[in-house]
Amino acid sequence: MSTKDRIILAAKELFSTKGYHETKVSDIVEKAGVAQGTFYLYFKSKEDLFLELIKTLHRRLMEDLEKYYHKEDSFEVKIKNLLEDFITEIYNNKEIAIIFFHYLLGINEEFKNIYIQKISDLQKLLAKIIEKDLPSQDSFVVSNLIIGYIRQLIFNCLLIKNESLERLKERLGQDLCIIFKSIK
Amino acid sequence: MSTKDRIILAAKELFSTKGYHETKVSDIVEKAGVAQGTFYLYFKSKEDLFLELIKTLHRRLMEDLEKYYHKEDSFEVKIKNLLEDFITEIYNNKEIAIIFFHYLLGINEEFKNIYIQKISDLQKLLAKIIEKDLPSQDSFVVSNLIIGYIRQLIFNCLLIKNESLERLKERLGQDLCIIFKSIK
Amino acid sequence: MSTKDRIILAAKELFSTKGYHETKVSDIVEKAGVAQGTFYLYFKSKEDLFLELIKTLHRRLMEDLEKYYHKEDSFEVKIKNLLEDFITEIYNNKEIAIIFFHYLLGINEEFKNIYIQKISDLQKLLAKIIEKDLPSQDSFVVSNLIIGYIRQLIFNCLLIKNESLERLKERLGQDLCIIFKSIK
Amino acid sequence: MSTKDRIILAAKELFSTKGYHETKVSDIVEKAGVAQGTFYLYFKSKEDLFLELIKTLHRRLMEDLEKYYHKEDSFEVKIKNLLEDFITEIYNNKEIAIIFFHYLLGINEEFKNIYIQKISDLQKLLAKIIEKDLPSQDSFVVSNLIIGYIRQLIFNCLLIKNESLERLKERLGQDLCIIFKSIK
DNA sequence: CATGAATGAGTTTTCATTCAT
DNA sequence: AATGAATGAAAACTCATTCAT
Structure with missing residues (x-):
């Protein structure tokens, strides 16, 4: 799976469990197994x-x-x-x-x-x-x-x-x- | 209206307009016309x-x-x-x-x-x-x-x-x- | 000296020594002896x-x-x-x-x-x-x-x-x- | 023009327009038309x-x-x-x-x-x-x-x-x- | 030679909460 | 009761640099 898809998958699960505000970008990247900065290669912001x-x-x-x-x-x-x-x-x-x-x-x-x-x-x-x-x-x-x-x-x-x-x-x-x- | 009621009134309006996370304690006290610290005389937390x-x-x-x-x-x-x-x-x-x-x-x-x-x-x-x-x-x-x-x-x-x-x-x-x- | 003046004094000295970009807000508040958040009580931004x-x-x-x-x-x-x-x-x-x-x-x-x-x-x-x-x-x-x-x-x-x-x-x-x- | 010269040319123009800190390595390589990593083949650092x-x-x-x-x-x-x-x-x-x-x-x-x-x-x-x-x-x-x-x-x-x-x-x-x- | 995806340390900023007055 | 200045932990985001290809 591509890095971008891994981030999207992690984000979907976290947003749907914890809500938007309680899902931190750090949660998403940790779950996706990528570094913090990688997130911002694919998305302008949360x-x-x-x-x-x-x-x-x-x-x-x-x-x-x-x-x-x-x-x-x-x-x-x-x-x-x-x-x-x-x-x-x-x-x-x-x-x-x-x-x-x-x-x-x-x-x-x-x-x-x-x-x-x-x-x-x-x-x-x-x-x-x-x-x-x-x-x-x-x-x-x-x-x-x-x-x-x-x-x-x-x-x-x-x-x-x-x-x-x-x-x-x-x-x-x-x-x-x-x-x-x-x-x- | 009591101070507590003024805070509750302000909070109700703000929460229902902006949501929980986007409503800051500072918004509530400003709308209620009381000081920041006053909030914590009546409520343990947001x-x-x-x-x-x-x-x-x-x-x-x-x-x-x-x-x-x-x-x-x-x-x-x-x-x-x-x-x-x-x-x-x-x-x-x-x-x-x-x-x-x-x-x-x-x-x-x-x-x-x-x-x-x-x-x-x-x-x-x-x-x-x-x-x-x-x-x-x-x-x-x-x-x-x-x-x-x-x-x-x-x-x-x-x-x-x-x-x-x-x-x-x-x-x-x-x-x-x-x-x-x-x-x- | 007021808190605001202490921040201004620290900032002046640091900016003039290290330049704008190399002076971090953390440098300023440390030199002024105040907390990070205090800076933003007095100034919108660096x-x-x-x-x-x-x-x-x-x-x-x-x-x-x-x-x-x-x-x-x-x-x-x-x-x-x-x-x-x-x-x-x-x-x-x-x-x-x-x-x-x-x-x-x-x-x-x-x-x-x-x-x-x-x-x-x-x-x-x-x-x-x-x-x-x-x-x-x-x-x-x-x-x-x-x-x-x-x-x-x-x-x-x-x-x-x-x-x-x-x-x-x-x-x-x-x-x-x-x-x-x-x-x- | 050699790759190195293209990088130098781009850097000169950007530094003189935007200053040192506001010129990102990514700006330079984009203007020079080379990849991010290519910069570091010719220069140890910015x-x-x-x-x-x-x-x-x-x-x-x-x-x-x-x-x-x-x-x-x-x-x-x-x-x-x-x-x-x-x-x-x-x-x-x-x-x-x-x-x-x-x-x-x-x-x-x-x-x-x-x-x-x-x-x-x-x-x-x-x-x-x-x-x-x-x-x-x-x-x-x-x-x-x-x-x-x-x-x-x-x-x-x-x-x-x-x-x-x-x-x-x-x-x-x-x-x-x-x-x-x-x-x- | 050249690439560009990935990194992660570092920075600014926010804001709920505290506490001396 | 009420104040509001001060706190500091926590968050989003940036970007120089690396490295496998």
Whole structure:
């Protein structure tokens, strides 16, 4: 693995365990097995690395959603597939997902604004996708509920219980029944 | 207002705007209009004050819920009254609610564990309350969904839009219809 | 002596001995007998303290010159008194004078520009003062020579030989004879 | 141009623009278009390169002066030719001249001593040359004034205005008239 | 000869906390 | 009770230098 990847891996794990401020650059480089200065060959600052992680996940989640914008499946099938893709991406980037959905908001004002912006991007795109099947006001409420649901799933299944991807999809299947009942 | 209250008021506002780490003791005392040393007459440390805020809100929310444990109303009436009381308490302690539900988890490992403990206390009590009307497995899922819903409400209505208590209750009423559809 | 003055005194001596970059904040606080953090109670940064020293001396030298702008003495008397006042001020702020006239230019680009600006301020004011007695082109050349002479005096008498104020004035007297010969 | 010369050229320009400390080895190699490690094939250290530049200019200036030690021209002709050679050498090594005459003194204690030593070498040789025409005490004062004059010329004409060699010699001619008036 | 990734000692700066008044 | 000057440990970041390729 490249030096840069070793640093990223160490950072992801530490940020998701200890939070942003309590993760020192010295923790990261120690875990990555490189010298302090090496960190700054690859990242301008601790903040720079942190935002790179956040932005990468955000871009991927957006791309995952975009693929569904033109899909012509039935509402329930589309939502089911979309959410399965979404939580697969999240599962494959557990640590950053935890950081993104649960830590980012409380770090400082700058990051708070980034969180609000990025979460609203996701929510709006989701709303646009389901607008074809629901009136626009409802699509907004539902997209909001879905984001909240995903966030809760990350907390319960990844942050607390560290469940497998299979278990995650299983839960999703069950919960979708309830959700569909409520919105149709 | 007493000196201690002035410090608490300043701290609540700053923590909820800037987060825990970015709020300096010097910011708090400046906003409270007292000297640096005065802070330590009333609080052992910055952490001590922070936890006092968190614990106070948590205790109040628990007390609000407990009152409903022995209520014999119908499920829907009980839940509706309970949530109205709950969000009223939250509204009256907006800043700490934001800190509690959105910031606490990401500060450090110690606070993460406190968050997990306290949020699970709330959720379990809620589950116990609705267990009378629902099978225990469902009560767990529903209490979980309700906490997630409340959290989302705090984010959208208090943190981002800063809406009034009336508007909050209005939304709650509308959303409960959907929620009840899904759980019955 | 106040803490701030102790820091300033230590800084002046160290900057004038070791230069700006080789003087560490840790050197200054050690010499001043205060803790590292104390430095930052009084100065925003090392640069901030350095510029405060420079600006204070520059302001004083400008004020010394300004007093002569409206004096109606003969050219030779005026110049003699003016230069005596000037070198007295310089003598009383030896260390900063050495920093100002000999070190400032070579520290970095920012300080280079400050030096060019401030030395040109002094030179222009001096030129204005002697313009009454000399044609404007000559006044420019002469003020330039005088600044150069003062600079050389600081190097030889203060930086290398550390001579007394009396010896400095004595030299000035002798040298002025030569200078007057050349410009009249 | 050889790799070594490319490094020297880059270093000269950077040192004379930004000063010693603010010029990083990474700046030099980037400007020279070579790799970081290549620097150390040709120079033991940054200091080593810097001193090589300084010593080379100093040796050349000393050699320029030495040629006049046995010249039997009249005082005025000798001084005029000598200074023309001197400023031609300086003009051809502008950047190092600026570093030598204006930056070296303020870098650190080691370089300060080197400056004092080298400038005093130059001044003493100059004094020896003019001792044949002037009493020894006067020769010292005059050599001192000449060095001060040269320094001022470098500041005004090379560092600030970047004038041509022709313009430099023109000024020298004019100024020498004044200087000769004062010392004879 | 040349490279450039890696090093780690060294520096500035921050800030929670203390304590004499 | 209240002050606020002083502390010093701890953190982010820099950069001259090395060395395996």
